[in-house]
Amino acid sequence: MLINENLNSLGFKGVKNIYKNLSVSELVERAVLNGEGKLTSSGALNVNTGKYTGRSPEDRFIVDQRSIHNDINWGKVNVPIAQENFDLIYKKLIEYFQGKDLYIFDGFAGADKRYSMKVRFINELACQNLFVHQLFIRPTEEELINFSPEFTLICAPGFKADPVVDKTNSEAFVIINFEKKMVIIGGTMYSGEMKKSIFSVLNYILPQKGVLPMHCSANIGIEGDTALFFGLSGTGKTTLSADPNRRLIGDDEHGWSDDGIFNFEGGCYAKCINLSKDNEPQIWNAIKFGTMLENVVADKNGEVDYSDDRFTENTRAAYPVDYIPGAVLEGTGSIPKTILFLTADAFGVLPPISKLTKEQAMYHFMSGYTSKLAGTERGIKEPQATFSACFGAPFMPMNPSFYAKMLGDKIESADVDVYLVNTGWAGGPYGVGKRMKLSYTRAMVTAAINGELKNVEYVEHPIFKLMMPVSCQGVPSEILNPINTWENKDEYRKYALELAKKFKENFSKFTDVPENIQEIAASIE
Numbered sequence: 068m069l070i071n072e073n074l075n076s077l078g079f080k081g082v083k084n085i086y087k088n089l090s091v092s093e094l095v096e097r098a099v100l101n102g103e104g105k106l107t108s109s110g111a112l113n114v115n116t117g118k119y120t121g122r123s124p125e126d127r128f129i130v131d132q133r134s135i136h137n138d139i140n141w142g143k144v145n146v147p148i149a150q151e152n153f154d155l156i157y158k159k160l161i162e163y164f165q166g167k168d169l170y171i172f173d174g175f176a177g178a179d180k181r182y183s184m185k186v187r188f189i190n191e192l193a194c195q196n197l198f199v200h201q202l203f204i205r206p207t208e209e210e211l212i213n214f215s216p217e218f219t220l221i222c223a224p225g226f227k228a229d230p231v232v233d234k235t236n237s238e239a240f241v242i243i244n245f246e247k248k249m250v251i252i253g254g255t256m257y258s259g260e261m262k263k264s265i266f267s268v269l270n271y272i273l274p275q276k277g278v279l280p281m282h283c284s285a286n287i288g289i290e291g292d293t294a295l296f297f298g299l300s301g302t303g304k305t306t307l308s309a310d311p312n313r314r315l316i317g318d319d320e321h322g323w324s325d326d327g328i329f330n331f332e333g334g335c336y337a338k339c340i341n342l343s344k345d346n347e348p349q350i351w352n353a354i355k356f357g358t359m360l361e362n363v364v365a366d367k368n369g370e371v372d373y374s375d376d377r378f379t380e381n382t383r384a385a386y387p388v389d390y391i392p393g394a395v396l397e398g399t400g401s402i403p404k405t406i407l408f409l410t411a412d413a414f415g416v417l418p419p420i421s422k423l424t425k426e427q428a429m430y431h432f433m434s435g436y437t438s439k440l441a442g443t444e445r446g447i448k449e450p451q452a453t454f455s456a457c458f459g460a461p462f463m464p465m466n467p468s469f470y471a472k473m474l475g476d477k478i479e480s481a482d483v484d485v486y487l488v489n490t491g492w493a494g495g496p497y498g499v500g501k502r503m504k505l506s507y508t509r510a511m512v513t514a515a516i517n518g519e520l521k522n523v524e525y526v527e528h529p530i531f532k533l534m535m536p537v538s539c540q541g542v543p544s545e546i547l548n549p550i551n552t553w554e555n556k557d558e559y560r561k562y563a564l565e566l567a568k569k570f571k572e573n574f575s576k577f578t579d580v581p582e583n584i585q586e587i588a589a590s591i592e
């Protein structure tokens with residue numbers, strides 16, 4: 068179907084100009100002409116997203132429909148909304164486009180062609196169309212001919228819902244409609260909502276095809292060895308997967324099929340707060356023409372100051388994977404050899420790295436402990452302990468135990484080593500201790516991936532029963548056991564026991580847990 072016919076069938080009437088599949092330069096040009104953003108001195112497009120500078124979980128809904136009702140894990144994460152409310156909002160949203168320009172990007176989600184989904188993005192803003200162009204998988208000229216979308220995402224930040232009439236939580240909404248194969252977004256200009264809502268869609272669809280969807284980054288070594296980095300927002304997926312000695316596959320969302328892993332996306336969405344050339348050279352260099360920046364502070368000459376958090380701590384850069392040298396453009400990799408669970412522990416009590424048994428891996432995957440860091444979600448001003456099953460509960464439409472079981476089977480069948488890495492605090496809790504040095508975390512990750520931590524001596528953590536290596540190249544040995552970094556050892560024990568209690572409380576909510584994993588839960592004190 069032609070794009071115009073498709074727009075008619077979606078109900079669009081009287082739109083001004085339809086800009087279809089523009090190039091990066093054209094989109095940047097439009098965005099600047101429209102006054103949506105400004106170029107920085109490195110050539111990136113910097114936009115200000117206004118009131119919404121992070122994801123807004125309370126504004127995210129799934130239309131409650133008979134065909135999906137029994138599959139969805141309804142609750143605070145997956146909030147139901149009635150079809151009639153969707154219809155009402157949809158009608159107003161489409162009318163809102165009357166007399167306005169719209170931007171279309173057709174692309175793919177899912178690098179493995181067997182599982183990829185054709186998505187049409189319809190944007191009010193050129194800058195957001197640039198975002199999806201860079202973040203999703205760009206089609207070839209040939210693939211664009213007769214492109215028929217399997218899912219459609221419509222995003223209009225300028226359109227606001229009326230919570231009283233529309234039964235939304237606020238003026239902002241992100242609504243997934245599985246039967247209509249559609250996502251609609253309004254009220255918020257934070258572009259992360261577009262990528263994460265398509266992620267949520269895939270997290271429902273792909274398990275039906277035998278693919279485990281994962282909230283993780285991935286890279287691959289010269290020997291074809293794949294490593295996965297699971298972690299909630301801010302734990303270091305993007306930062307640690309950008310490694311000059313390995314090839315980047317993707318920084319955030321992947322699927323694990325019987326044959327290997329594949330990226331869902333074609334771009335990265337990196338945090339920029341306090342970005343430095345020395346610490347994160349690859350990301351620093353990726354911020355150039357074609358990259359879209361969100362809420363970074365720049366002066367009138369376009370010089371940016373990455374340390375300025377006046378709009379948000381969640382400043383971002385969106386760029387295509389090929390802006391990272393050596394990235395795997397096909398977006399695929401072998402069955403993983405190493406899995407790293409990243410946690411940013413704001414209590415400062417978890418070891419910087421520990422090796423997990425398969426049972427411990429399952430336990431920690433189900434627990435998904437980390438701290439929500441400031442900015443990524445609305446209302447979070449300082450780190451807050453959270454248990455987010457699968458290290459990605461906000462994006463999982465089904466019961467987390469379902470994904471955990473799938474991962475368990477994959478881990479059983481693969482020859483894979485699993486580590487838990489604390490990229491958070493050390494020497495004391497947030498406010499007292501310091502964030503783990505990035506160079507140390509990188510050294511530990513490298514040692515784990517290269518197999519150097521297979522044959523070193525380990526000691527067991529007395530409370531969490533985690534196995535801590537006693538040495539690791541590039542890391543002072545004394546920091547490997549967290550109690551050593553705390554001045555007051557009694558305080559350490561107090562905080563560790565408090566966190567252990569939280570682990571226990573959280574895990575008690577799971578039912579039907581296999582006995583060998585229950586044993587792990589019981590061993591923690």
Ligand SMILES: Nc1ncnc2c1ncn2[C@@H]1O[C@H](COP(=O)(O)OP(=O)(O)O)[C@@H](O)[C@H]1O
Pocket residue numbers: 298299300301302303304305306307318336337338339340490491502503504505506508
């Ligand atoms: N030890 C560490 N390990 C990883 N990231 C760290 C560390 N210390 C500080 N950081 C900072 O924390 C942030 C991690 O964010 P990011 O990699 O974007 O996380 P994610 O991709 O998981 O959301 C970056 O801004 C990075 O510079």
Ligand SMILES: C=C(OP(=O)(O)O)C(=O)O
Pocket residue numbers: 121122259260263299300301304319336443
């Ligand atoms: C984009 C997001 O994810 P991450 O911080 O994991 O990159 C987000 O949570 O809004």
Ligand SMILES: [Mn+2]
Pocket residue numbers: 301304305306318319336337338
């Ligand atoms: Mn990231």
